[in-house]
Amino acid sequence: MHKLSDPNSWLSQYGDILYRHALFRLRDPMIAEETVQETFVAALQARQRFAGNASEKTWLIGILKHKIIDYLRKIIRERPHSEEEQALFVLQNETFDGSGHWKTDLQQWSAPENALQQEQFFNVLEMCVSKLPPRAATLFMLREIDGLDSGTICKEMDISSTNNLWVMLSRMRMRLRECLNIHWFGQKKD
Amino acid sequence: MLNCKQAAERASNKLDRRLPVYKRMGLWLHTGMCQNCRRYIEQLKLLRNSSAKLNAHIENCSDKTLSETSKNKIKKYIQQEREEK
Incomplete structure (x- = not known):
């Protein structure tokens, strides 16, 4: 079982990692940063429901990927x-x-x-x-x-x-x- | 008989699904005679293997970091959210 660490430490632990994933997939630094911010917001709100079957990092990246795919789907649909x-x-x-x-x-x-x-x-x-x-x-x-x-x-x-x-x-x-x-x-x- | 264009597409399909026997046979017969398509298949394999390792590379790209502005925003938000609780 995995446990979550103090949210105050999330940024220093995972901020840049999440950003690199986001930048690679979204190809735009501004949008990547916004998506990382949204990810932390969503994670904070969802942390009570964290079930512990994935590591904290995997969990955060999972949230990020959902945000990214939502964004890309919208962009691609318009194109x-x-x-x-x-x-x-x-x-x-x-x-x-x-x-x-x-x-x-x-x-x-x-x-x-x-x-x-x-x-x-x-x-x-x-x-x-x-x-x-x-x-x-x-x-x-x-x-x-x-x-x-x-x-x-x-x-x-x-x-x-x-x-x-x-x-x-x-x-x-x-x-x-x-x-x-x-x-x-x-x-x-x- | 398959041509190279069809063989190349089928070789790619093979990475995404299980092909029926007759399709695999067709590809096998083609590549038996076609060096270009054998090379293409080799190169697709390398592409697949390297792609699987790309994630780790991306994570370790230390020259790409969140801007200070963005970090401060996130910090502030996390603090606010926690004080409300």
Whole structure:
């Protein structure tokens, strides 16, 4: 069983950690700060109901993630689908020729296992995620970082069918692969 | 027979759901002959493995911190809230 510590110590213990998560997901320092503030407010109000089956940190991050998804859902709903789909669609057409073959050969990535040991690699990955269109970036967070299943993601993001989701995930990954290929593995645009 | 575009999408799908046998077979037959798609699959795997570790990296980014203004706001709020109780 986990217990909560004195709320006066929350800020110094978790403030910056929550902020970094928020900034990564929301990509805007002002909105990230506001979301962290709201998280502490909500946590204070909910602390009597803390059941103790997760650590304090996990509990706070959970509240933060709810706030973030609420915000992103709103933003994404207001943004036309077509614009973003177009951006990801263009990549597909640049990558494959008319008969669906790779336009240029994929080069082997050198020492990929070393990449995971390097701080710098994760900076590049973070940069690549930050360049994704908003909907694709959110799907990345929910699927690859939070590990949510397809059904849950569709519900959270108002996606009408899992088939649509799988297509979007596929295009998102293709975009990220391309970005890593260029910026980490140092290869020219395929 | 699958083309590369379809194979690439199917390889991604495999990360999100359990594919029926005939779909897995189709992918397997394609990648048996296609080095590009084999590489693509390898690279998707690296992408997945590294993404899983990205959270820890984000948490430790020590150059990103809450502003003093924001910290003071939160401090004040927590104090107020507790005095009311």
